Amino acid sequence: MFNISEQLKKLPDKPGVYLMKNEYGDIIYVGKAISLKNRVRQYFQSSKNQLPKVRAMVSNISEFEYIITDSEIEALILESNLIKKNQPKYNVLLRDDKSFPYIKITYNEKYPRILKTRRVLKDGAKYFGPYTDAGAVNQILDLLNKIYPLKKCGKTAFSKNHNVCLNYHIGQCLGICIYHIDKESYDKMIDEITAFLQGKSNKILDYLNKEMFKAAEELNYERAAEYRDYIHAVQALTEKQKIILASESDMDVLAVSRGEKECHALIFFIRLGKLTGRESYTVQASTEDSIEGIADAFIKQFYTGSTYIPKEIITSDLPEEKTIIEEWLSQMKGSKVKIHTPIKGEKRAILDMAVKNVVEITELLDEKARNERLKIENALMALKTYLNTPKVPVRIEAYDISNTSGVDSVGSMVVFEEGKPKKSDYRRFKIKTIEGPNDYGSLQEVIFRRFKNSMENTDADDNKNSFLRMPDLLLIDGGEKQVDAVQDILTALKINIPVAGMVKDDKHRTRGLVYQGSELNIKENHDSYVFVSEIQEEAHRFAISYHKSLREKALTKSVLDEIEGIGPARKSALLRHFGSIDKIKRASIEELCEVENMNKAAAEKIVRFFIDNHEEHEENHNP
Numbered sequence: 001m002f003n004i005s006e007q008l009k010k011l012p013d014k015p016g017v018y019l020m021k022n023e024y025g026d027i028i029y030v031g032k033a034i035s036l037k038n039r040v041r042q043y044f045q046s047s048k049n050q051l052p053k054v055r056a057m058v059s060n061i062s063e064f065e066y067i068i069t070d071s072e073i074e075a076l077i078l079e080s081n082l083i084k085k086n087q088p089k090y091n092v093l094l095r096d097d098k099s100f101p102y103i104k105i106t107y108n109e110k111y112p113r114i115l116k117t118r119r120v121l122k123d124g125a126k127y128f129g130p131y132t133d134a135g136a137v138n139q140i141l142d143l144l145n146k147i148y149p150l151k152k153c154g155k156t157a158f159s160k161n162h163n164v165c166l167n168y169h170i171g172q173c174l175g176i177c178i179y180h181i182d183k184e185s186y187d188k189m190i191d192e193i194t195a196f197l198q199g200k201s202n203k204i205l206d207y208l209n210k211e212m213f214k215a216a217e218e219l220n221y222e223r224a225a226e227y228r229d230y231i232h233a234v235q236a237l238t239e240k241q242k243i244i245l246a247s248e249s250d251m252d253v254l255a256v257s258r259g260e261k262e263c264h265a266l267i268f269f270i271r272l273g274k275l276t277g278r279e280s281y282t283v284q285a286s287t288e289d290s291i292e293g294i295a296d297a298f299i300k301q302f303y304t305g306s307t308y309i310p311k312e313i314i315t316s317d318l319p320e321e322k323t324i325i326e327e328w329l330s331q332m333k334g335s336k337v338k339i340h341t342p343i344k345g346e347k348r349a350i351l352d353m354a355v356k357n358v359v360e361i362t363e364l365l366d367e368k369a370r371n372e373r374l375k376i377e378n379a380l381m382a383l384k385t386y387l388n389t390p391k392v393p394v395r396i397e398a399y400d401i402s403n404t405s406g407v408d409s410v411g412s413m414v415v416f417e418e419g420k421p422k423k424s425d426y427r428r429f430k431i432k433t434i435e436g437p438n439d440y441g442s443l444q445e446v447i448f449r450r451f452k453n454s455m456e457n458t459d460a461d462d463n464k465n466s467f468l469r470m471p472d473l474l475l476i477d478g479g480e481k482q483v484d485a486v487q488d489i490l491t492a493l494k495i496n497i498p499v500a501g502m503v504k505d506d507k508h509r510t511r512g513l514v515y516q517g518s519e520l521n522i523k524e525n526h527d528s529y530v531f532v533s534e535i536q537e538e539a540h541r542f543a544i545s546y547h548k549s550l551r552e553k554a555l556t557k558s559v560l561d562e563i564e565g566i567g568p569a570r571k572s573a574l575l576r577h578f579g580s581i582d583k584i585k586r587a588s589i590e591e592l593c594e595v596e597n598m599n600k601a602a603a604e605k606i607v608r609f610f611i612d613n614h615e616e617h618e619e620n621h622n623p
Contacts, residue, residue, distance in 0.1 A: 002063035008044060011037040016068040017078045020090075023062040029090040030082045032075040036066050051288045057090040073328050076321070080304040083297075092297035093284040094265075100130030100277070101137045102307070103197060105190065110183075111151045111176045112190050116141055120308040122334070128197040130269055130308065131277055139233035144196075147207070148189045151176045199274055201234055208234065248272040251312035251347075255354040256283070256295050257362040261369060263289075265298050266358035268350065270310075280361050296320045299339070309333040314342055316355050376419030379531035383473070386513065386520050386528070389498050393472035394418055397450075398502070398535045399486075400477035401431075401442045402543035409434060411446035412543035415471075416535055426542060427467075440485040443476065447489045455493070474499045475532070477539055480514050502536040510536050560584070563609045565602045573597050585610045 016036045020029040020043075033039030047055050069075045083091050104115045108124030116137055120127050131137050145152075152173055153165065164175055174181040196204050212227035253268035263283040269276050281302075285294050296319035303309055309329055319325055322339055329337040342348040384392045396416045403409035409431035415422045429449060434441040454467040474497055476482045483501040490497060501514035510533040513520045522529045559581055560571045573596045578584045584592075584606065592603035 004044065004061070004063070007064070008041055011040055011066065012068060013037040014068050015070070015072050015075050016066050017075050017082065018064055018066045019082065020057065020061045020088075021063050021065070022060045025063075027082075027086045027088050028060055029057055029088050030079055030086065032072070032079040034072055034075075036068070040064065040066070053090065053286045053288045072324055073331065076300065076324055076328050077304075080300040084301055084304055092289055092294055094281055094298055094301040100269075100279075100307075101134050102127045102129035102131070103137060103141065104128075105194060105197075111186055113151055113154075114141060114144055114193060118307055126194070127308070129271070129276060136233045139230060143204075143208075143230045143233065144193055147204070148193060149174050150186075150189065153177075198272065205231065205234055249312065250310040251314060252310050253350050253354045254295065254298070254313060254315040255351065255358040256291055256298065256315075256317055257355075257358040258287075258291065258294075259362040259369075260366045262365070263294050264358055264362045264365065265294075266354055266361060267302070268354050270350070278357070280358070290320075291317045292320045296325070299325055303329060303332070306332075309337060311335065311337055313337065313339045314347055314351050315339060316341065316351060375527045376531070378525070379527040380419060382522070382525040382528035383532075386522060386525075387473070387498050387500060387515055389473070391472065393498075395469060395471045396473045396475060396535065397471040398475040398477070398539040399443060399446060400536075400539040400543040401439045401446070402540075403431075403437060403442075409437075409442050410543060411442060412539055413446070413450060414535070414539045414542050419531065421538060425469075428542070439478065440481060443478075443482055443485050444489050447474075447486050448493070451490070451493055451495055470495075471497060473497070475513075475535055475539075476501045477536060479503045480517065483514055502532060504536075509533070560606075563605055565605055570595075570597050570602065 013035050014037075015032075015034050017030065017032050018036060018040050019027050020031075022028050031039065043054070043058050043061070047058065050058070067078060069078060083093070087093055100118065102117050102120060104117045105126045105128075106112045106115065107126050112125075117127075129137075150173070155177070164177060165173070174186070176186070192203070208227050208231050212224050212231065215221070215224035215227060249270065250272065251270045253270060255266050257264050257266075263285045265281045265283055266278065267281070268278050281298070283294055283298060285297075295315055295317045299313070299315075299319050309332055311333070313329075318339065318341055326337055326339050329339075342351060380392045380394075383389075394417060398414050398416070400412050401409065402412070411429035411431060413427040413429070415425040417425075427450070429446045431442045431445055433445050450467055454470065457468065474486065476486055476499060479501050483499050486499050490499065498515070500520075503511050503514055503519065505511040510529065511519075512522050513532065522532060560566050560574065566574075574584055574592075575581075577595045578587060587606075589600065589603045589607055592598055592606055593600055
């Protein structure tokens with residue numbers, strides 16, 4: 001038993017990282033400290049001056065761990081890595097973890113190549129990016145390799161008797177290995193590519209437009225369309241490369257904004273004085289977290305493991321631990337990194353542009369969230385009206401059954417609370433008592449197990465057992481017979497919950513709801529129709545994914561694998577045909593021969609295998 005009071009006395013007066021855990025051992029908060037002794041003790045002192053978020057966290061702490069480090073910077077690095085890995089509930093979290101592509105020219109090689117990479121190394125190569133449109137990067141590389149047939153292989157030396165590769169024969173390499181091009185001509189191509197990647201795209205665009213119109217005149221529309229796509233890719237890659245700094249500086253520009261429910265961060269990537277990309281992020285934070293604290297958390301998590309760190313980061317709100325973060329980033333980069341908020345000049349103008357953009361993004365996302373909430377409220381209210389229930393269904397559970405000819409039958413339970421999926425409460429059921437394709441019996445087993453568990457564990461912790469909270473509405477994939485089957489179980493258990501069936505049309509799309517013997521046309525209310533369709537698809541997807549995993553497991557590992565001559569194709573065909581190993585065991589040679597890909601010799605081996613194994617079993621049990 002972890003004794004918090006005793007463990008607080010043992011805390012060292014050293015820098016490090018502490019991990020707060022709940023009663024299930026889950027990490028709910030990660031923090032760092034110059035002195036673990038002083039910092040951790042603060043949480044367990046008087047709560048009068050603590051923020052509500054901190055009080056809520058402390059009430060859930062059952063134990064803590066700590067890791068001693070040699071310095072505060074080491075603690076910062078470890079803290080960032082642990083937050084990124086564990087996503088603790090009470091930390092400010094960067095939800096989107098994106099790795100951006102770069103275009104690399106290997107200037108460190110005698111004959112440079114152009115490559116796509118997501119890692120920036122100090123290797124003498126030149127990197128362009130980051131780019132936020134990975135598809136455009138792929139198309140640009142394809143285009144550049146077509147226009148400039150550069151070396152593709154990574155070899156730097158070639159023997160006299162070297163054989164040229166396929167790229168040379170199909171015209172995608174000029175044959176560096178057999179010296180078919182001089183170094184000066186090769187370097188000229190590299191210079192043209194470099195100029196293009198620096199934003200000088202007119203020459204390539206002129207070439208592409210000329211080729212596109214030429215192909216169109218020749219009625220080669222497929223080729224013309226290919227050039228059109230290349231033009232779009234060039235425009236996508238270069239449209240943001242606007243010169244916004246007089247100097248060829250590299251910097252990231254960060255702005256943070258607080259919305260109604262969530263916080264948002266926007267980052268501009270400035271490379272060689274040009275805006276090469278923009279990306280927005282959602283940040284999970286409470287209303288009590290300061291903007292400075294959010295900026296602090298964002299910078300730590302964004303640059304942890306980052307492929308590239310600029311020499312300058314300008315931000316609308318300086319992070320709380322600016323000095324230590326600058327020192328950490330400088331160590332990673334190998335040169336000084338500065339974080340600051342410019343007061344005037346062109347850098348201030350860029351920052352103002354970023355702030356304006358992030359505020360606009362926040363307002364748009366807030367409006368979108370409000371609209372989504374209104375749709376959900378409308379859908380739930382419509383369901384209450386359709387079903388004439390006493391209250392709006394806050395928690396809805398939906399069930400579906402999946403099997404293949406009765407084999408590997410499974411049930412799924414998906415949960416929607418306040419109109420949104422609550423995936424932590426999803427459950428899967430492997431059918432145990434029903435054999436064959438019996439959806440009604442399978443549904444009854446699932447419903448019985450679900451509510452029996454709830455009735456038998458009333459004293460269990462609500463956070464641990466998703467069955468404890470009773471639903472306001474059950475939705476069953478199927479029609480009146482499925483609903484009746486479920487209702488019989490609920491009646492037997494003396495549980496009174498509305499049950500409706502989600503019926504589909506002949507195109508397997510949601511048609512309506514079956515309730516108390518009648519079909520309700522929910523298409524009259526668009527929001528409720530879309531909502532029920534989403535629930536039905538989610539229940540079906542969840543059931544299918546579980547069934548598929550069991551099928552794949554059965555196919556990859558089976559007693560049939562031990563029989564000579566029975567490979568994956570025959571094993572799959574046998575299981576499809578008979579449905580189970582037991583039926584294959586009882587099959588005659590003639591019945592086995594009816595299976596696709598089977599012959600008499602293979603059928604005889606199967607029969608002999610099960611006879612021999614049965615005899616061994618008898619001998620082992622009758623000494």
